[in-house]
Amino acid sequence: MNSKQRWMGGVVLLGGGVLLTALLLKGKEEIYQNELKTPELAAQVTQQKPGTDVEMVQLQALTVDVETEKRLLEEQRRAREKAVAEQEARAAEFLVMQQQAEAEAARKAAEEYAALNAHRAGAQQSSDNIPPELVEDEKVKQKRLADEKLLAQKKLDQQKAQQQRTDADKKAVEDKRKAEADKRTADLKAAEKRAAEKKAAEKKAAEEKARHDADVKRKAAEKNEAEQKALAEKKKAQAQHEAEAKKKAEAAKKAEAEKARDLLENGDKQWMVQVALAANEANADAVASKLRAKGYKVTKxxxxxxxxxxxxxxxxxxxxxxxxxxxxxxxxxxxxxAWVIEWVPLDKR
Structure with missing residues (x-):
């Protein structure tokens, strides 16, 4: 009887694992079917009517498609979240049922084992003449029970491993769905950006045309004004030429005066290039040696x-x-x- 209960418990565990796997696979299939229902963006573009502006019709249809796609994506996200929540609830309910079945099987096995021990104790008290075959059968039975317990524990570990793999697969599917949703969102944003750029280009072209027309009008006015000012410019050029000639004469006189003043002020001055200011004589000699090696005349x-x-x-x-x-x-x-300084030798100071 005890063996039968344990076998039943093992069957319950195995059936529970199969049912849980089926539920998770069904949830993946529902998510995949929901993703296949996403309408294509190109199918919603409005066709051009005769006599209408092609660019304006395409821009309006693109705006409607973007909003529709956003709404559909949001509805699909909510549907997927609902399906995942229902699957998790069913899985949790099944786990509770499975744990209850395991507890019931364990309780019944414990009751049977206690009854067997009580029966064995009563038989031991009633008679000490137990055949060796019965003792050996009891050992075999204990070994079998231990093997069954080990097998049940192994099945439980396998179910846990299967659950972990199922969770990993679920996470991979969710990550893939999220990546695809992000890609669709990026595509929508790119489409919006292209539409905005096209609209901006059209606006810029219109502005360029307006500027071109304004430039044509302005150039015509400038040409007319230039013709009217041509005679005045000629007179002005003649006056400017006379002024420049006068200015050159004054500049020549000023240059001669500057040359005379420079000769008067700087006649005895010499110009030196100060290269460095050394902290001591040894450092000064090192710098002077480098300069002399290059052919410069050095003064300290x-x-x-x-x-x-x-x-x-x-x-x-x-x-x-x-x-x-x-x-x-x-x-x-x-x-x-290095910088230039005015230098007056000590004998002329």
């Missing part, structure tokens, strides 16, 4: 802040500035901060 001058290293002198500022640029552009010297 101690100051309160360090030793000044200079290249020159040059007779005018332009020559000194040319030397400064050459030193700054020489990458091997790595002296980017």
């Amino acid at each position: 001058s101690p100051t309160s802040k360090g030793v000044r290293i200079m290249v020159g002198p040059s007779k005018n500022r332009d020559a000194a500035d040319a030397a400064r640029k050459k030193i700054n552009d020489d990458a091997s010297l790595n002296m980017k901060s």
Whole structure:
């Protein structure tokens, strides 16, 4: 009797696993059928009527299709969520029924086992002359019960593994559905963007045409105005020519005056290119050696802040500035901060 109850419990577990798998497969099929019902966007485009504007009809139909597609996607999402919720509810109900059946089978097996032990104890008390064959049968029976328990536990583990695989498949289907929904949403957004860009291009073309017409009118007015001002411009050009001639004469006089003043002010001055300000004499000698190796004439001058290293002198500022640029552009010297200074030797100060 105990063996029969255990076999019944095993059959209940196996049948429950098959039923749960069938429910999940049916849910996947319903989700797939719902996804197949999505209408194609191209089937809803309104055909052109004779005498109407092609571009405007296509833009209006596209707007309607986008809104319809959004509404259909939302309805399908709600239907899928409802179907998944119903499947989960059925699965939970089945698990509860399965657990109750397992508990009932275990309870009956425990009652039978307790009755068998009571019967065995009564037989032991009534007689000590138990044949060895009965003892051996009892061991075989215990082994069989243990094997049955192990088999039931193995089936339970298999059902759990199947449930995990089913959950994984369900998650994969849901992820695929979500990816497809995201793709459709992206396609709708792309269609909206293309429609907006096309509309913007048409608006831009209209604006360009309006600007072109305005430019034509403006150029005609400018041409008329130019013809009216031609004589005035000619007179103005003649007056400007006379003014420029006068200005050149004044500039020549000013240049001569500047040259005389520069000769008066800078006649005894020399121009030097200060390359660096070294902290001590050793550093100054190192810098001076690099400059001399390049062929420059180097002068050092101690100051309160360090030793000044200079290249020159040059007779005018332009020559000194040319030397400064050459030193700054020489990458091997790595002296980017050279500048031109006015230098008066100590014997002339």
